Amino acid sequence: MTDISHTPVSAPPLLRVRDLVCGYGPIGVLEQVSIDVHERQIVTVLGGNGAGKSTLLKAISGLLPATAGQIEFAGQDIANLGATQIVDRGLLHVAEGRRLFRTQSVMANLDLGLYGAKLGRAEERRRLDEVLTMFPMLAERPNIAAGALSGGQQQMLAIAQALLRTPRLLMLDEPSLGLAPIIVDQVMDVITRLRAQGCAIVLVEQLVERALEVADKAYVLQNGRIIGSGTPAEIHGSDLIKHAYLGV
Ligand SMILES: Nc1ncnc2c1ncn2[C@@H]1O[C@H](COP(=O)(O)OP(=O)(O)OP(=O)(O)O)[C@@H](O)[C@H]1O
Ligand SMILES: [Mg+2]
Known part of the structure; x- marks a missing residue:
């Protein structure tokens, strides 16, 4: 090389x-x-x-x-x-093609990002607030199905999901x-x-x-x-x- x-x-x-x-x-x-x-x-x-x-x-x-x-x-x-x-x-990986749960809401997808992190409710809340501040468009549409977001918004959601694990x-x-x-x-x-x-x-x-x-x-x-x-x-x-x- x-x-x-x-x-x-x-x-x-x-x-x-x-x-x-x-x-x-x-x-x-x-x-x-x-x-x-x-x-x-x-x-x-x-x-x-x-x-x-x-x-x-x-x-x-x-x-x-x-x-x-x-x-x-x-x-x-x-x-x-x-x-x-x-x-x-x-070490977090956002895979090719944004693997989101398309029929689930934005918030449900974010909750899945926290799944397995074994955090207390307060820390979960703090991290959610942090990513929602970083991606205001997700905060504006918390209940919309992920599959109904635009491609760019889906990419932001996939990144936000990974950020919840503080990579x-x-x-x-x-x-x-x-x-x-x-x-x-x-x-x-x-x-x-x-x-x-x-x-x-x-x-x-x-x-x-x-x-x-x-x-x-x-x-x-x-x-x-x-x-x-x-x-x-x-x-x-x-x-x-x-x-x-x-x-x-
Ligand atoms: N699940 C799989 N089973 C068998 N071969 C695979 C599989 N996934 C990828 N490959 C093969 O491995 C090689 C590398 O694929 P890879 O997906 O890593 O390329 P890439 O650089 O990401 O390409 P692209 O720019 O198209 O995404 C290719 O020859 C591909 O056909
Ligand atoms: Mg590839």
Whole structure:
């Protein structure tokens, strides 16, 4: 892999993935994938359709078992933990396609976000108030079915649901999918606000330019391998994107 990054970062990474090999049964997808995400960093993972971006997020969040390699979060090995234990440690994953309960109300979906957190009522209330302040449009329509929200509102609800678990790292899989450009602006704004609040982000995006605008670092994935990484400026100045998306 070509590491074209020149930015030294001294603190140990919050998320450290090394030589990850993973797939679906006999079908191998990821081969020796290594990435680092530091506190308060937005790290984007770019790559064409089928490159393995969603597979990488699923492996990190414990939805898919790793065949080989290491995954450490906050200095601890999480490669063999179950998905709920990983969530408990503050690593949250908003999956591709916003997996909401479409017939359930906004509030019911938020309550499901708190499910399993084992908090007292007062703390639940405090966290709900916090996310409803962050996403006023959800506060305005608490009883509407999630499926009746616009695409952008559904994305905000899916993010809000994850935020209720106070993530240290939030992984977002194509949050802009199907959204109008002005709504994509709002999603990117939420992502940069979260970083300012101290949350690290892994952002998988098809909108390469938009992702590079907000990211601190980018990895480029092709056929299950990282073919390069660097700052957005370094990625812009390289042929990596052309390689990854056009295969040239
Ligand atoms: N459930 C599954 N069973 C078998 N193979 C799968 C499964 N999900 C994905 N794959 C395969 O794994 C490879 C990587 O898929 P993945 O969904 O990780 O790609 P991606 O980079 O997220 O693509 P996209 O941009 O289209 O979302 C593809 O070849 C895909 O066909
Ligand atoms: Mg995907």
